[in-house]
Amino acid sequence: MPNxxxxxxxxxxxxxxxPLLENLRKAHHAVGRDIEDRQFDGVQVLHLCFPYSSDxxxxxxxxxxxxxxRVVVVNSTVVPGTTREIREKTGVAAVYSxxxxxxxRMVDELRTYRKFVAGTSTEAVALVEDHFAAAGITTQRxxxxxALELAKLLETTYFGVxxxxxxxxxxxxxAADADYWEVIDFFEEIGFFPPVGFQPGFIGGHxxxxxxxxxxxVRRSPFIDAVRExxxxxxxxxQQRGLSTTDRLSPRLRQRQA
Numbered sequence: 001m002p003n004x005x006x007x008x009x010x011x012x013x014x015x016x017x018x019p020l021l022e023n024l025r026k027a028h029h030a031v032g033r034d035i036e037d038r039q040f041d042g043v044q045v046l047h048l049c050f051p052y053s054s055d056x057x058x059x060x061x062x063x064x065x066x067x068x069x070r071v072v073v074v075n076s077t078v079v080p081g082t083t084r085e086i087r088e089k090t091g092v093a094a095v096y097s098x099x100x101x102x103x104x105r106m107v108d109e110l111r112t113y114r115k116f117v118a119g120t121s122t123e124a125v126a127l128v129e130d131h132f133a134a135a136g137i138t139t140q141r142x143x144x145x146x147a148l149e150l151a152k153l154l155e156t157t158y159f160g161v162x163x164x165x166x167x168x169x170x171x172x173x174x175a176a177d178a179d180y181w182e183v184i185d186f187f188e189e190i191g192f193f194p195p196v197g198f199q200p201g202f203i204g205g206h207x208x209x210x211x212x213x214x215x216x217x218v219r220r221s222p223f224i225d226a227v228r229e230x231x232x233x234x235x236x237x238x239q240q241r242g243l244s245t246t247d248r249l250s251p252r253l254r255q256r257q258a
Contacts, residue, residue: 007031008131009040010047011063015206016075016099017049019106027134043067045131049075049099052214057085064090071124073131075099077152077207079217083145084120093124096145097132098152103206111136116151118142153215160208161223163198164230170200202238202245203231 008030010021017032024030024047031040046069048060056078064072064086072094074083083096097117101109115137119125129139142148173180180200187193203209209231212224235245 007040007043008045008047009033009043009067009069010049012048012050012076014049014051015103015106017047019110020047020049020075020099022107023110023137024135026136028131037066040067043069045069045071045073045128047073047075052076052078052082057082057089060086061089064092068092071095071119071127073097073128077156077211077214078149079214080146080149080153082149083118087120093119093121094145095119095124095128096148097128097139098148100152100155111138114138114140116140116142116148118145118148120145150218153211153218156208156211157215157224157227160203160212160227160231163200163203163208164227166198166200167230167234200234202234203227204245 008024008028010017010024010030010032011034013021013032013034017034021030021032028045033040046063046067048063050056050059053059056076060072060074069092072086072090072092074086074094074096075098077098078096083094086092087094095117096119097115099106099110099115100113115132117125117128117132117139118141119128125141129141132139142151169184170180172178173183209228212228215221216224238245
């Protein structure tokens with residue numbers, strides 16, 4: 001039987017793993033490691049928080065072999081099927097539970113948003129739900145890891161679609177010599193529309209655009225092409241104006257706020 005006092009181990013201490021470890025330490029004997037090899041005995045829950053790549057499953061299998069956990073929790077954004085493949089290759093129960101929130105506020109937002117969970121066994125999912133609940137993290141169960149893996153990718157892509165449309169609306173406003181914010185005020189009160197007051201700047205960061213590539217491994221979509229084309233065009237527009245792609249505001253919006 002696993003030692004109930006065995007540590008929780010978080011592998012990958014970047015923008016996801018670091019805040020997750022900080023939260024888990026409030027309730028568990030939790031430790032972490034990054035790229036260096038460190039030995040820990042009696043690991044019960046192994047959290048994977050490193051970026052997805054083509055060798056993600058191989059790396060996960062190596063950590064499972066090294067630490068022999070009771071359950072593996074994949075917190076990274078991954079291609080659908082990854083969690084189940086880890087279970088099939090290692091023989092260890094695997095649970096998917098993606099992280100949501102702004103990286104700069106991740107410690108707090110891990111307790112703000114529900115942390116959805118789905119796994120390869122109901123027992124493993126229940127264990128992970130209790131594990132998170134003890135640390136003050138609210139959970140909600142989904143039917144399968146594939147559904148949840150897809151949901152994470154679709155959520156970030158949906159945001160990308162909305163920002164890309166904001167970029168295009170900003171272009172329409174510029175062509176008509178109209179104020180972008182005044183234009184969108186016209187339909188922002190319509191209840192069945194999603195909020196539309198996005199800054200129509202460049203989509204940067206580590207999530208939206210890289211995740212498009214993962215979603216494309218499920219199927220190709222013209223929406224993905226449109227988001228990528230609009231954002232590439234925005235980068236060229238910014239470059240032509242001597243602006244940085246870290247700037248979220250269009251030139252006209254900056255003038256309006258000055």
